[in-house]
Amino acid sequence: MAQVVVEGLRKTYRVAVREPGAWGAIRGLARRRWREIEALAGVSFAIGTGELVGFIGPNGAGKSTTIKILSGILRPSGGACEVDGLVPWRDRIRHVARIGVVFGQRTQLWWDLPVIDGFDLLRDIYRVDPARYRRTRDELVGLMRLGPLLDQPVRQLSLGQRMRCEIAAAMLHEPRLLFLDEPTIGLDAPAKLAVRELVGTLNRERGVTVVLTTHDMQDIEALARRVIVIGKGVILADEPLDAFRAGVLAERRVVADFAGEAPRIAIPGVEERAREGRSLELAFDPARIAAPALIAAIAADYPLEDIRVVQPQIEEVIARFYDLHGAGEA
Amino acid sequence: MNGVALYLRYVGASVRAQMQYPRSFLVLNTAQFFGSAIEILGVAALFGVFGRIRGWSLGEVAVFYGVINAAFALADAPTRGFEVFGPEFVRTGAFDRVLLRPRTTALQVLGYELRLRFGRLLQAGIVFAVGASAVRLSFTPAQVLLLAWTLAGGVALFSGILVLQATLSFWTVDALEVANILTYGGVQAGQYPLNVYAAWFRDLLTYVIPIGCVAYFPVVALLGASDPLGAPGWLLPLTPAFGFLFLALALSVWRLGVAKYGSTGS
Numbered sequence: 001m002a003q004v005v006v007e008g009l010r011k012t013y014r015v016a017v018r019e020p021g022a023w024g025a026i027r028g029l030a031r032r033r034w035r036e037i038e039a040l041a042g043v044s045f046a047i048g049t050g051e052l053v054g055f056i057g058p059n060g061a062g063k064s065t066t067i068k069i070l071s072g073i074l075r076p077s078g079g080a081c082e083v084d085g086l087v088p089w090r091d092r093i094r095h096v097a098r099i100g101v102v103f104g105q106r107t108q109l110w111w112d113l114p115v116i117d118g119f120d121l122l123r124d125i126y127r128v129d130p131a132r133y134r135r136t137r138d139e140l141v142g143l144m145r146l147g148p149l150l151d152q153p154v155r156q157l158s159l160g161q162r163m164r165c166e167i168a169a170a171m172l173h174e175p176r177l178l179f180l181d182e183p184t185i186g187l188d189a190p191a192k193l194a195v196r197e198l199v200g201t202l203n204r205e206r207g208v209t210v211v212l213t214t215h216d217m218q219d220i221e222a223l224a225r226r227v228i229v230i231g232k233g234v235i236l237a238d239e240p241l242d243a244f245r246a247g248v249l250a251e252r253r254v255v256a257d258f259a260g261e262a263p264r265i266a267i268p269g270v271e272e273r274a275r276e277g278r279s280l281e282l283a284f285d286p287a288r289i290a291a292p293a294l295i296a297a298i299a300a301d302y303p304l305e306d307i308r309v310v311q312p313q314i315e316e317v318i319a320r321f322y323d324l325h326g327a328g329e330a
Numbered sequence: 331m332n333g334v335a336l337y338l339r340y341v342g343a344s345v346r347a348q349m350q351y352p353r354s355f356l357v358l359n360t361a362q363f364f365g366s367a368i369e370i371l372g373v374a375a376l377f378g379v380f381g382r383i384r385g386w387s388l389g390e391v392a393v394f395y396g397v398i399n400a401a402f403a404l405a406d407a408p409t410r411g412f413e414v415f416g417p418e419f420v421r422t423g424a425f426d427r428v429l430l431r432p433r434t435t436a437l438q439v440l441g442y443e444l445r446l447r448f449g450r451l452l453q454a455g456i457v458f459a460v461g462a463s464a465v466r467l468s469f470t471p472a473q474v475l476l477l478a479w480t481l482a483g484g485v486a487l488f489s490g491i492l493v494l495q496a497t498l499s500f501w502t503v504d505a506l507e508v509a510n511i512l513t514y515g516g517v518q519a520g521q522y523p524l525n526v527y528a529a530w531f532r533d534l535l536t537y538v539i540p541i542g543c544v545a546y547f548p549v550v551a552l553l554g555a556s557d558p559l560g561a562p563g564w565l566l567p568l569t570p571a572f573g574f575l576f577l578a579l580a581l582s583v584w585r586l587g588v589a590k591y592g593s594t595g596s
Contacts, residue, residue: 068426071430073595074593092429093433096429099430101430106424108427110343112348112350113343113347121343124331124335124336124339125431
């Protein structure tokens with residue numbers, strides 16, 4: 001069953017046009033001129049309970065606007081949207097009690113207070129039953145290994161430690177829907193892995209629906225089974241990650257290592273993508289040559305040491321996709 | 331947990347957070363005490379020159395001064411969130427976080443900080459006590475009740491001004507300066523009996539920003555004087571109600587501001 005339903009969502013902002021120079025500023029005070037900016041031009045999608053969806057797009061594409069509408073912060077200019085049967089901006093208080101939101105760039109905890117004090121405050125803000133709260137909190141503390149952090153003031157935590165606490169804080173009231181906005185931004189590699197693992201666990205084991213916004217395509221690759229791509233206020237793609245990848249880049253890849261310098265290979269339907277010493281990355285069109293035939297052809301003519309079939313990096317897929325749609329940074 | 335209990339939890343958190351920096355707490359309080367003490371010396375010096383001001387003795391003016399400053403100090407402590415609302419919530423986008431929590435926006439902003447500043451309150455209390463003993467003010471239960479009611483009205487009025495200031499920041503980032511004219515200007519103006527001012531300014535302080543209603547009129551009643559401006563005696567103790575009316579109006583304008591934020595964002 002669909003948990004989130006969005007239909008024809010539109011949002012236009014009115015921004016004041018600033019005229020250059022001091023005289024322009026003074027004139028602007030008296031008579032402002034406005035310009036309409038269309039952030040969302042009719043966006044529709046549905047997300048089912050338990051899904052983990054990557055919501056991606058270049059800066060200015062309308063990602064944040066959509067998330068802000070879904071989480072009850074903004075009111076759209078047109079269209080409809082329901083989350084668990086509630087209209088977010090109309091039923092703000094009831095709606096936000098049921099969702100969790102993590103902004104990677106902002107904290108929801110109290111900077112000068114120990115983590116545990118912030119958790120306790122959230123319990124009271126969300127009116128969580130004390131016994132239930134203790135159980136959920138202890139589970140989250142175990143899952144995210146927060147035990148040693150609980151007594152530290154938030155300002156003393158590293159970014160990675162803080163992000164684990166942020167995610168736990170967003171889960172204390174047991175929301176069924178979690179919005180994560182750039183949850184790995186600024187984290188080092190181990191911390192990124194830890195956060196991805198946690199999000200995956202929450203989704204798999206607790207059935208929490210997750211909407212993940214990120215610029216880090218490794219997050220998408222590691223977590224999302226489905227991607228929604230937005231650009232210039234419209235949905236450009238909405239499909240399973242594998243289908244999306246295959247649709248954008250039909251080619252497949254092999255990486256071959258040779259005994260000696262990598263040779264030039266001339267087989268119809270095969271193109272060289274990268275070369276580095278004895279290693280060669282080749283792209284091939286599976287409609288023209290099958291992987292076993294290609295491998296056999298290379299092994300027959302060259303001193304092949306190792307070969308593996310790889311997928312194109314998701315960054316490359318996305319970049320190619322934006323190019324195709326002219327959807328670069330707005 | 332109801333709103334009042336949650337507010338107390340916010341207060342506890344705020345106090346614990348501030349106690350992380352005890353030295354700053356001491357320095358700021360001392361500075362505030364001496365800062366406002368210098369103002370009293372200014373008032374006293376004025377009397378040195380004129381003796382009485384429009385029929386009011388130094389002791390009586392000290393009572394006016396003490397009441398309005400105490401009200402402002404009491405309002406200033408819990409409303410920090412509204413005071414810094416523009417730079418701290420709107421400009422940074424932190425108001426998004428407020429909207430993401432299942433509580434009213436005003437309660438959360440109020441819970442932002444309980445500022446522990448006792449300098450002004452202490453100083454206002456001392457001036458009031460000196461003035462009250464100089465004019466031999468009697469403290470019957472009715473008088474004490476009137477004083478508390480006056481202070482409550484004053485706290486409501488100043489809170490209302492700060493709520494309006496915060497609301498203004500939904501439209502402009504320069505709301506602070508405008509509102510400072512009203513808060514600090516209001517305190518300055520309210521320190522003197524209303525009848526020292528020109529008629530238009532008295533009207534402004536009575537009907538627009540009703541500082542007179544939470545300072546002058548009820549204090550005249552407290553002093554047992556009759557109003558040289560001719561307000562009927564029965565009305566004087568009722569005027570602090572306008573402070574609450576002002577706060578109620580400010581909170582409804584606040585809701586307009588919140589709705590405006592919903593259509594434009596930060």
